[in-house]
Amino acid sequence: MPTVAGIIIGNEILTGKFADLNGPHLIARARALGADLRRIVTIADDPDAIADEVARCAASADHVITSGGVGPTHDDVTLEGVARGFGLPLVREPSLESLLTGYGLTTPHALRMAEIPLGSHLIHGEPNRFPVVRCRNVWILPGVPRLFERKLALVEPHLRGELVTARRLVTYDDESGIAARLQAVQDRYPTVDIGSYPRFEGGRAHVILTLESRDVGALERATAELAGLLGVPAPALP
């Protein structure tokens, strides 16, 4: 399955000026596509921090998606950070320069958007729109949420894997009392991922148990077995 890491770049998120919408969108899309999202990290508009994180994520995930820092202003330093992360120079890309000047964007600040890491690929979506820049396995997306969503759609064909199926049980026993039974079922079904989440909403303490797998047969057996051990109803199959 394709593994994915997300890097959300922006002082505005870390300082609480804007809520991060792109991380949750990436989570939802990775899940819908069957990709394995391994980490999401939010960092500041700092080329060294970006370089460090890009190098690390690119070495451990099949695909890295960055969000933010690709405009013409002084706080847009993602292209520089990605280049530095791979030890690559930034080079002026003629087709991007033409696209920008065609829009009347001819200032030195605007043309920084045409300076991309050497060897990057351009992925074109709609005609005359700015393409997605891909440097090795890093896809560089804008931070404006509606643009992030639109550009992520161009990346999504690369993120498709086998879908994960999930089941959920609820018990009013406490976690300590059920831990050994959870462990036993987890040990017996290594391809099923079992999670245990105590919650207090609704006034009565309960534990939400989630089971998920790409092996639906194992998932159904593990769910039935755990439901039996806990004395709770197994969820109806969809």
Place this chain on the structure above:
Amino acid sequence: MPTVAGIIIGNEILTGKFADLNGPHLIARARALGADLRRIVTIADDPDAIADEVARCAASADHVITSGGVGPTHDDVTLEGVARGFGLPLVREPSLESLLTGYGLTTPHALRMAEIPLGSHLIHGEPNRFPVVRCRNVWILPGVPRLFERKLALVEPHLRGELVTARRLVTYDDESGIAARLQAVQDRYPTVDIGSYPRFEGGRAHVILTLESRDVGALERATAELAGLLGVPAPALP
């Protein structure tokens, strides 16, 4: 100012089964306290990933706050990950063991919650409640949102710094056209952090400009100067 990194531990976040509430809460509290939040990273329930991230964050921030993975079930591996991150053994802490057995929690799974990295400190809040475990500069908090908030309150006295003040301008010019003026003001006021955020809400493209600083005099001068250069109203002082 104290620098802070947050590590949100949980498969349930990365797979979209639960939305992360603790990251946004940490962002809001760091801001309210005057701390500098440097990064927030969400990773899976994997001791090696936790160890790696803890080692990295602990070396670069004054305080590291972890969320999640501290209960009695098989998917609770944060204490093990933190210990591994520092190359420390886990040791049974007698006072925690007493607390747990006092609640009737005597199974081997329950008593895993008393196994903490060697040399950890316990920070007690309410009597007879489980304390916060601190290992070096890493504060280990539970992931259940209302417990995370309650325990973070015990950490907050250590996160206090000088408060940041912020101002906001809005322009209908595009970013490329204003980038040089933003750069000029940013260069003149290095203690002021200027951010530029294109948005499309409300049907008309605009750019939200944020200025913030701990130096209120510089902030007011930079804001007035930028407002003048852009021909937009300066915000009324609070």
